[in-house]
Amino acid sequence: MQKFNKTTIYFVGPISNDVIDIVSTREANILISQMDNKGKRRIKPIENLIAYKKANPTHKIKIIIDSGAFSVYKSGGKVNTDEYINFINGIIGDIDYYVQNDKIPGTINKKPSQYLCKQAEKWTWNDFLYMESKSKDPYKLLPVYHYRDNIRLLEKILTHRRPDGTLIDYICIAPLKEKGKHRLNCPWLKRVHKKILELNPNVKVHALGFMQLKLIIENTWLTSADATSCDLSAGYGSLMTPYGQVKTSAKALENKDPKKSREHILNKPKKLPFVKEYVDDFQFLKVKGHPFYDSEFAKCNIPTWEEVLLKDSRGRTILNCLYLKLFEQNHPLIQKHIKLASW
Numbered sequence: 001m002q003k004f005n006k007t008t009i010y011f012v013g014p015i016s017n018d019v020i021d022i023v024s025t026r027e028a029n030i031l032i033s034q035m036d037n038k039g040k041r042r043i044k045p046i047e048n049l050i051a052y053k054k055a056n057p058t059h060k061i062k063i064i065i066d067s068g069a070f071s072v073y074k075s076g077g078k079v080n081t082d083e084y085i086n087f088i089n090g091i092i093g094d095i096d097y098y099v100q101n102d103k104i105p106g107t108i109n110k111k112p113s114q115y116l117c118k119q120a121e122k123w124t125w126n127d128f129l130y131m132e133s134k135s136k137d138p139y140k141l142l143p144v145y146h147y148r149d150n151i152r153l154l155e156k157i158l159t160h161r162r163p164d165g166t167l168i169d170y171i172c173i174a175p176l177k178e179k180g181k182h183r184l185n186c187p188w189l190k191r192v193h194k195k196i197l198e199l200n201p202n203v204k205v206h207a208l209g210f211m212q213l214k215l216i217i218e219n220t221w222l223t224s225a226d227a228t229s230c231d232l233s234a235g236y237g238s239l240m241t242p243y244g245q246v247k248t249s250a251k252a253l254e255n256k257d258p259k260k261s262r263e264h265i266l267n268k269p270k271k272l273p274f275v276k277e278y279v280d281d282f283q284f285l286k287v288k289g290h291p292f293y294d295s296e297f298a299k300c301n302i303p304t305w306e307e308v309l310l311k312d313s314r315g316r317t318i319l320n321c322l323y324l325k326l327f328e329q330n331h332p333l334i335q336k337h338i339k340l341a342s343w
Contacts, residue, residue, distance in 0.1 A: 007216050008224035009328045010064060010206075011321070014045035015231055017052060020061070022300055022321045027060040031226040034087060035068025039077040042068075043087070050094045063094070064142075064226075067101040070174075070209065081127055082134075089136045099172055099208070100128045102144040112148065121149045125156060138163060142206065147176040147188055151195060158199040170204040170223070177209060185212065189219050196221070213327060214343055227324050234316035239308060240323050241278050242337040243271055250310040266309075278337050279305045282322060285333070292333045297322060 011019070013032030020028055032049060034042055046065065053061045065088060067079050081101045088098050105112035105120035112120075124144060132138040139162060145154045160168055173192055175185040196203060204223040210216070211227050233240055237249030246265045247253075253264040261267065265275055282302050284292035300322070303315030326334045 006328060006330065007220075007222050009324045010062075010224055010226040011230060011324070012226050012228060012232075013049060014042065016317075019230060019317060019321055020049075020052060020059070022318060022325075027062070029062045029064075029224070031064040031066055033066040033068040033071050034084060035071050035077075035079060037071050037074060039072045041087075046091070050091060053094070062096045064206075065091075065095055065098040066208075067099055069102050069104060073104045081131065085131050085134045089134075092136045092140065095140070097140045097142050097170065099142045100124070100131050100144055102127070102146070102174075104146065104174075105148065117148045118150070121146075121153050124149070125153055128157075139169075142170055142172045143168065144172045144174055144208070145192070146174040147185070151191070154192065154195050155199060158196060158203065167200050168203060170206065172206045172208050174208045175210050175212075185210075185215060186218075189215065193219070193221055217343070230317050230320035230324070231313075234313040234320055237313075237316075239265075239275070239279075239316050240320045241275055242334065242341040242343070243274055243278070246271070246275055248309050248316065249313070253310065274337070274340060276305055279308055279319065281333050281336070282319060285322075292331070294331070297325075 008029055010029040010031040013030050015030065020030070030049065032042065032046055034046065036042055049063060053059070053063070067084055069079050072079055079101050084101050088095075103120040103123040105116040124146070128141070128143045132141055135141055143157045143160075145157055157168060157171055162168065175188065192205075196205070205221065207216075207222050207225040210222075210225045216222060216225060228240075230240070233245065237247050237252040238245040239248050246268070247263045248265050253261060253266060255261040265272055281292060283304065284290045285294045285300075285302060286298040287293055300318065302322070303311075303318055308315040308319060323334070
């Protein structure tokens with residue numbers, strides 16, 4: 001199996017304290033948007049996360065705040081840059097980074113015109129410069145380069161100088177998220193990497209909303225990426241596995257729509273034994289002497305197959321979190337099942 005360097009996984013918030021307890025056994029990395037999908041501010045969840053971090057000083061928790069541009073873009077809204085930067089300035093000492101307010105052209109799942117892309121690209125760059133000028137700590141501000149942006153914007157970002165004359169040391173890239181077109185990210189990532197090597201080879205790169213784990217393995221230069229909410233996936237009845245997301249909830253099995261009920265893992269006899277073995281293998285994290293043993297994760301209340309199957313979402317949430325943390329660490333349990341899944 002192809003080996004890869006560690007790419008830090010950021011969990012998308014807001015997430016429960018139970019989840020933070022699991023993922024912060026070594027280091028918890030959390031990206032949380034200041035806006036929800038309905039355009040409402042998420043002040044309280046962010047304050048709760050900061051309070052949790054302060055109350056648990058032994059937990060290694062890193063926080064990235066996102067503007068919420070993509071969240072409100074899906075509902076046709078906008079993010080007020082002045083309100084966003086004022087909010088950030090009030091919590092700047094409690095967070096590690098924050099993502100600029102960026103503009104995404106067009107509407108969701110519809111290719112925008114070249115004109116709209118050019119306008120959005122210009123707006124994004126100007127807003128970055130504006131936020132940098134207003135920030136109490138511009139070194140924590142991360143610029144964004146989108147899939148549909150002209151390569152010239154990436155060149156501007158990579159050669160831009162901070163107030164002290166240094167190059168930007170951390171940037172965000174936003175791969176394509178349109179349904180059925182994820183394969184286009186592969187050549188795009190190669191072009192982005194080539195330009196980085198030319199202009200700013202030491203820059204760190206965060207991939208926004210990017211959980212194509214196969215491509216993360218192939219692109220070892222990615223410093224970090226953020227994952228779909230473990231809580232959200234679990235709540236919709238899905239278990240995240242090397243064999244893809246699989247439905248395990250009773251609701252999915254009992255769905256009156258035959259097409260949807262057939263998606264349940266119990267109705268997939270070829271995949272079922274592999275997924276069950278995958279879930280069962282998590283119990284070996286607690287068995288001393290076993291190759292999968294892990295002293296930190298052994299402290300977690302790891303659900304069994306019976307608890308994951310047809311039960312409430314908590315068991316799925318725990319396993320989803322463990323999956324991403326073990327993937328991040330290139331753990332032998334994940335290596336085994338990636339190989340079985342023929343990645």
